Amino acid sequence: MFMCVNSNKMFFLFILFFSTLISISSNSWFGCWMGLEINLLSFIPLISNNNNLFSSEASLKYFLTQSIASINFLFMILLKLILMKNFEMNNFLSIMINSSLLMKMGSVPFHFWFPIVIEGLSWFNCFILMTWQKITPMILISYYFNKNFLILIMMLNTMIGAIGGINQTSLRKLMAFSSINNLGWMMATIMISENLWLFYLSMYSFLISIMCFSFYMLNMYYMNQLFIMNLNPMIKISLLINFLSLGGLPPFIGFFPKWIVINFLLLNKFYILTFIFIMMSLIMLFFYIRIIYSSFMFNYLKLKWFKIYIKNKLFIMINFFSLISIMGMILSTFFFY
Numbered sequence: 001m002f003m004c005v006n007s008n009k010m011f012f013l014f015i016l017f018f019s020t021l022i023s024i025s026s027n028s029w030f031g032c033w034m035g036l037e038i039n040l041l042s043f044i045p046l047i048s049n050n051n052n053l054f055s056s057e058a059s060l061k062y063f064l065t066q067s068i069a070s071i072n073f074l075f076m077i078l079l080k081l082i083l084m085k086n087f088e089m090n091n092f093l094s095i096m097i098n099s100s101l102l103m104k105m106g107s108v109p110f111h112f113w114f115p116i117v118i119e120g121l122s123w124f125n126c127f128i129l130m131t132w133q134k135i136t137p138m139i140l141i142s143y144y145f146n147k148n149f150l151i152l153i154m155m156l157n158t159m160i161g162a163i164g165g166i167n168q169t170s171l172r173k174l175m176a177f178s179s180i181n182n183l184g185w186m187m188a189t190i191m192i193s194e195n196l197w198l199f200y201l202s203m204y205s206f207l208i209s210i211m212c213f214s215f216y217m218l219n220m221y222y223m224n225q226l227f228i229m230n231l232n233p234m235i236k237i238s239l240l241i242n243f244l245s246l247g248g249l250p251p252f253i254g255f256f257p258k259w260i261v262i263n264f265l266l267l268n269k270f271y272i273l274t275f276i277f278i279m280m281s282l283i284m285l286f287f288y289i290r291i292i293y294s295s296f297m298f299n300y301l302k303l304k305w306f307k308i309y310i311k312n313k314l315f316i317m318i319n320f321f322s323l324i325s326i327m328g329m330i331l332s333t334f335f336f337y
Helices: 007-024 029-047 053-082 087-105 113-118 123-130 132-143 147-165 171-192 194-218 224-228 233-247 255-267 271-297 312-336
Strands: none
Touching: 007 029, 007 132, 029 053, 029 123, 029 132, 053 087, 053 113, 087 132, 087 147, 113 123, 113 171, 123 132, 123 171, 123 194, 132 171, 132 194, 147 171, 147 271, 171 194, 171 255, 171 271, 194 233, 194 255, 194 312, 224 271, 233 271, 233 312, 255 271, 255 312
């Protein structure tokens, strides 16, 4: 499917999933750190590819940033163990532990590695990096977070994610900035409750999986490919629906988790934070619509010898997911009212 499936890849993929479970089910900080290390060492063989220089470069950059974050995390755990009796360091320690975990998942202000690494990956690895690799650090942050620090980071995430994506032509970098933006929302959910965080993550993973799968099927990596390719109108419409859903436009299912977050933030009187979240969502929608606009409008370039054939089953599957995106809000109202 997404990658040539051989026994090695399957083995490392299994360890990748398993290491997250080690981290989140551990009852000591050392166990968590060990899970993070196993996770790092299993993801690198998945992304490095001898035939592709970009992915080798990406794996090296990923290794360096993650190992810096790991060292920082370990150092802070040791410091916490030594200074356990002294509670004056509490604030500083929580900020430092949070920072190392933020670096692990590519959050602002440690986000610089994230778009650069994603640029060298295949769509399947992009999907793993944007969804699964965020689970462990998020859960570890929920154990021990500094509330004011996290609110500041949430604001920065949504702002940088929205503003950074405006200038991009690469679809992978664009999805990376979209992921940074959604990370801000996800942090808001983790401050509210872990169930809501799980719901938001599963929704986001669902939408991102459709996007990555569609781009993989169409073999697209840059925005200009969308208006060179003479796509099937149904594919264009499903791309439109899923992008708008990812941006969080009301009739689509992507709006639903964001709606719950906005409700909670307003109830707890975070008015400025809510305002920033909503404004930045508008910017996100702007550059999603720009992608869609280029694929819809520039259809005059009809290349007769250039056709895309997609297997019917896959095409039906993408359309089915799009149907879920549209119907999602209607279904969700049945559950909650």
